[in-house]
Amino acid sequence: MTTDVDAVVVGSGPNGLVAAVTLAEAGWKVLVLEAQNQAGGGMRTEELTLPGFRHDVCSAVHPMALASPAFRELELAREGLAxxxxxxxxxxxxxxxxxxxxxxxxxxxxxxxxxxxxxxxxxxxxxxxxxxxxxxxxxxxxxxxxxxxxxxxxxxxxxxxxxxxxxxxxxxxxxxxxxxxxxxxxxxxxxxxxxxxxxxxxxxxxxxxAIGGSQSIADALIARLRSLGGDVVTGHRVRNVDNLPSARAVLLSTTPRQALQLAGHRFAPRYAKTLSRFRYGxxxxxxxxxxxxxxxxxxxxxxxxxxxxxxxxxxxxxxxxxxxxxxxxxxxxxxxxxxxxxxxxxxxxxxxxxxxxxxxxxxxxxxxxxxxxxxxxxxxxxxxxxxxxxxxxxxxxxxxxxNANDIGGSIDGGLADLRQLLARPTASLTPWATSDERIFLASASTMPGPGVNGMAGRLAAQTVLKRLG
Ligand SMILES: Cc1cc2nc3c(=O)[nH]c(=O)nc-3n(C[C@H](O)[C@H](O)[C@H](O)COP(=O)(O)OP(=O)(O)OC[C@H]3O[C@@H](n4cnc5c(N)ncnc54)[C@H](O)[C@@H]3O)c2cc1C
Known part of the structure; x- marks a missing residue:
């Protein structure tokens, strides 16, 4: 595995991949680590039933991907996405x-x-x-x-x-x-x-x-990332951020509960306590x-x-x-x-x-x-x-x-009620930043919330660039 990178992104769903591409566009060398053997998180398409039948395992319908400023700015049609x-x-x-x-x-x-x-x-x-x-x-x-x-x-x-x-x-x-x-x-x-x-x-x-299945969105993002010098390694479950290749920034595209498991020891006690109160629906x-x-x-x-x-x-x-x-x-x-x-x-x-x-x-x-x-x-x-x-x-x-982010089958990254839409995952003007200046959150558990819209990833990466770029 690459050892010399600027940023490590944990998780290859839409937010992880959009964050990675955003950083790579700014000239950063980015490595995405994915626990599963297939990249894409909630955008995977698999032959779940019979050979030749390709099923969207999670997301299937994409008004948000089409409307989202993050996806529109990336112009993934250039990678063949339709x-x-x-x-x-x-x-x-x-x-x-x-x-x-x-x-x-x-x-x-x-x-x-x-x-x-x-x-x-x-x-x-x-x-x-x-x-x-x-x-x-x-x-x-x-x-x-x-x-x-x-x-x-x-x-x-x-x-x-x-x-x-x-x-x-x-x-x-x-x-x-x-x-x-x-x-x-x-x-x-x-x-x-x-x-x-x-x-x-x-x-x-x-x-x-998405023509060919939602996987086509993931494949387009991965193609763009690779064209910018980044990489995605699958079958690599991250268990502790201390074991990652050294990097200027780590972006966790996980829910708060996993963020605490991977990096809780690096967070200020008060921040960790707030994250631990995040609710799953x-x-x-x-x-x-x-x-x-x-x-x-x-x-x-x-x-x-x-x-x-x-x-x-x-x-x-x-x-x-x-x-x-x-x-x-x-x-x-x-x-x-x-x-x-x-x-x-x-x-x-x-x-x-x-x-x-x-x-x-x-x-x-x-x-x-x-x-x-x-x-x-x-x-x-x-x-x-x-x-x-x-x-x-x-x-x-x-x-x-x-997908370890679907805790208890909760597919929205955590309950999206009024409170957790406004404070997602914490009440902050930069909810993508954590109490550790080098660790960031970039998933549907952060603002603006669930769906294949990539916005949490885009905003997390922009926060990284503003603070560490
Ligand atoms: C059944 C279902 C139907 C849905 N339908 C739609 C729909 O039609 N339209 C729509 O817009 N949205 C839909 N969604 C929601 C959408 O899929 C999610 O909101 C979106 O994928 C969240 O993106 P994300 O990048 O935050 O995380 P995810 O896509 O969940 O990706 C997280 C990734 O992180 C990886 N990961 C987690 N922990 C680790 C670790 N420790 N080490 C390494 N990797 C790790 C996971 O394996 C996963 O690949 C659906 C979801 C499901 C499950």
């Missing part, structure tokens, strides 16, 4: 034959939302048309902009409050489903922030998949399928939806997510499903399909949700199970074994 847009970003079946659609076009979306159409157009249409400003605002909430203030004023409220003002069930279901990406009780404040941002991005940039149970034909949706238009939210009415989604937040396993879970092969047929042999879905479960839950998830799909696609030719499941323990 996205495919599904015909419809999101479908949300409410009852068989009755589906709410979030379409690219805000006017078409509003037309399906009855009395709420004008409100949807005013809020989502306005934010959607200002997506670059919105992405910049969310990308660094420590620098408030008019767009961030407008977003906060519109949607810092609990999702359930906003739902009370809606008159059409289609709008309530759509909003509850996109807000549930917060992996939180939707009665909590700030859950609507994520819903409004994701809804606006659907109109602004779409909800695309619910987990996920995930299923990937190989199918010999498309999902037989009762509503045939759902075949064109890249993402399908399955949970019925808005109130049913709210109930399922509240049960999870309170530590109970819902009988009828809210299922987030991605069907990438309509937009990107390269993922499966000709005529065949891959399908990806997960539901939220209590932190560390050991309950097998395969049957509950498949039953939810069967409600809106009778005969779905007959199309399955391969299946792979991951419970929270398997998620954590795949």
């Amino acid at each position: 996205f495919a847009q599904p015909r419809i970003p999101l479908g949300h079946p409410i009852a068989p034959g009755d589906t709410a659609y979030l379409r690219r076009d805000v006017v078409e979306t509003a037309a399906g939302l009855g009395a709420d159409g004008p409100l949807w157009k005013a809020v989502m249409g306005t934010f959607g048309s200002r997506w670059p400003q919105l992405a910049r605002a969310i990308g660094n909430p420590l620098r408030p902009t008019p767009d961030l203030i407008a977003l906060g004023a519109t949607s810092v409220w609990p999702t359930t409050w906003l739902m009370r003002g809606l008159r059409d069930e289609h709008t309530r279901a759509l909003l509850a489903g996109i807000a549930a990406h917060s992996i939180n009780d939707l009665h909590q404040p700030a859950t609507a922030l994520i819903g409004v941002a994701l809804g606006a991005f659907a109109h602004g940039v779409g909800w695309p998949v 619910p987990g996920v149970f995930k299923v990937d399928w190989a199918l010999d034909a498309p999902v037989p949706w009762s509503d045939p238009e759902l075949a064109g939806a890249g993402t399908v939210h399955i949970g019925g009415r808005g109130a049913d989604v709210v109930r399922a997510e509240r049960e999870v937040a309170q530590g109970r396993v819902p009988d009828e879970p809210f299922v987030l499903l991605s069907q990438p092969t309509d937009a990107d047929p390269s993922r499966a042999p000709e005529g065949k399909h891959t399908l990806w879905a997960y539901c939220h479960v209590p932190h560390g839950s050991e309950v097998d949700m395969t049957d509950a998830i498949e039953q939810q799909i069967e409600r809106f696609a009778p005969g779905f199970r007959d199309r399955i030719i391969g299946r792979h499941t991951m419970d929270p323990a398997a998620m954590e074994a795949h």
Whole structure:
């Protein structure tokens, strides 16, 4: 392994790799160390079921990667990265034959939302048309902009409050489903922030998949890093920062709990204590399928939806997510499903399909949700199970074994509630710096938070350059 470097980055997810590229662009020699045998963290794509079927193990849908200033500045299309847009970003079946659609076009979306159409157009249409400003605002909430203030004023409220003002069930279901990406009780404040941002991005940039799988994003970042003289070493789990090659800076793309294990002895006691209070939220149970034909949706238009939210009415989604937040396993879970092969047929042999879905479960839950998830799909696609030719499941323990950052199956780098969105992982104007002047944090557990957006990595690397460059 290289022994003479300027920076060591621990972890090769989007934040670790964006941080590494940012430093390498500034002329630093950077080494990325990755515990797993395949680089990419939450962007890995693997043949989980059958040969020739490539499944996104974690992230699958990429409005944030497309909108994020970090990714846009890196222009990864130069490394061959390309996205495919599904015909419809999101479908949300409410009852068989009755589906709410979030379409690219805000006017078409509003037309399906009855009395709420004008409100949807005013809020989502306005934010959607200002997506670059919105992405910049969310990308660094420590620098408030008019767009961030407008977003906060519109949607810092609990999702359930906003739902009370809606008159059409289609709008309530759509909003509850996109807000549930917060992996939180939707009665909590700030859950609507994520819903409004994701809804606006659907109109602004779409909800695309990466052609070839999310791994293509990681591969593009690694190619750029190598072209700048950096390197990624896989199969190397870091256990103590003192054993790393000597470097001017160490960037931990881990959650606070692991940062304490690797570097706790280097932190000031007060800082270490604050990190130890960081909270981890619910987990996920995930299923990937190989199918010999498309999902037989009762509503045939759902075949064109890249993402399908399955949970019925808005109130049913709210109930399922509240049960999870309170530590109970819902009988009828809210299922987030991605069907990438309509937009990107390269993922499966000709005529065949891959399908990806997960539901939220209590932190560390050991309950097998395969049957509950498949039953939810069967409600809106009778005969779905007959199309399955391969299946792979991951419970929270398997998620954590795949990626040590997914503690207890928590895929967001730690609970993203209002408190931990504002103080992530600590209340500071430079949350990427630690109490040790040479150790930095660069993961979804730091500002601005989860998703394949690379912003925490970009901001951490910029902090390094400002302080040590
Ligand atoms: C099932 C699932 C679905 C998701 N869906 C989406 C989606 O559709 N769209 C989206 O934008 N986001 C999605 N996400 C979230 C997204 O994947 C994460 O927010 C994002 O990957 C976090 O990036 P990161 O760089 O902070 O860390 P990660 O991507 O988690 O990477 C951390 C890396 O650090 C490595 N590591 C940890 N400890 C060590 C150590 N001690 N030594 C060496 N290496 C170490 C890990 O192995 C891992 O590779 C999903 C996540 C999951 C799990």
